[in-house]
Amino acid sequence: MEGTRTKSRRFACKVDDIDNGESMTIEGETPVALFRTEDGEFYATSDTCTHEKWSLGDDGDIEGDEVICPLHMARFDVRTGEPLCFPATVALDTFEVQIDDGNVYVLI
Numbered sequence: 001m002e003g004t005r006t007k008s009r010r011f012a013c014k015v016d017d018i019d020n021g022e023s024m025t026i027e028g029e030t031p032v033a034l035f036r037t038e039d040g041e042f043y044a045t046s047d048t049c050t051h052e053k054w055s056l057g058d059d060g061d062i063e064g065d066e067v068i069c070p071l072h073m074a075r076f077d078v079r080t081g082e083p084l085c086f087p088a089t090v091a092l093d094t095f096e097v098q099i100d101d102g103n104v105y106v107l108i
């Protein structure tokens, strides 16, 4: 069907590998930022800040449901990928996260 493609399930880490309020980058053809909010929810977006290409998984700061890029302080909603303030104006891609038997997977 036009516009659809099969997604692959990529292992990200064990649930216990990432604490609340932290993030990590999952390397690969499509680098993904995995966030665990202060409430313990997992979300995944494209890793690269849409402003000037900075890694959000490695360097982003999480506040609530937002990640802040440390380079120029753009904020994104990790649930939707939407930019919340200047200088970012383009949304991050988002990816489904699955938790299975203590493992975290991202559908890419």
Ligand code: FES
Binding pocket: 049, 050, 051, 052, 053, 054, 069, 070, 071, 072, 073, 074, 087, 088
């Ligand atoms: S590179 Fe992220 S705000 Fe500029």
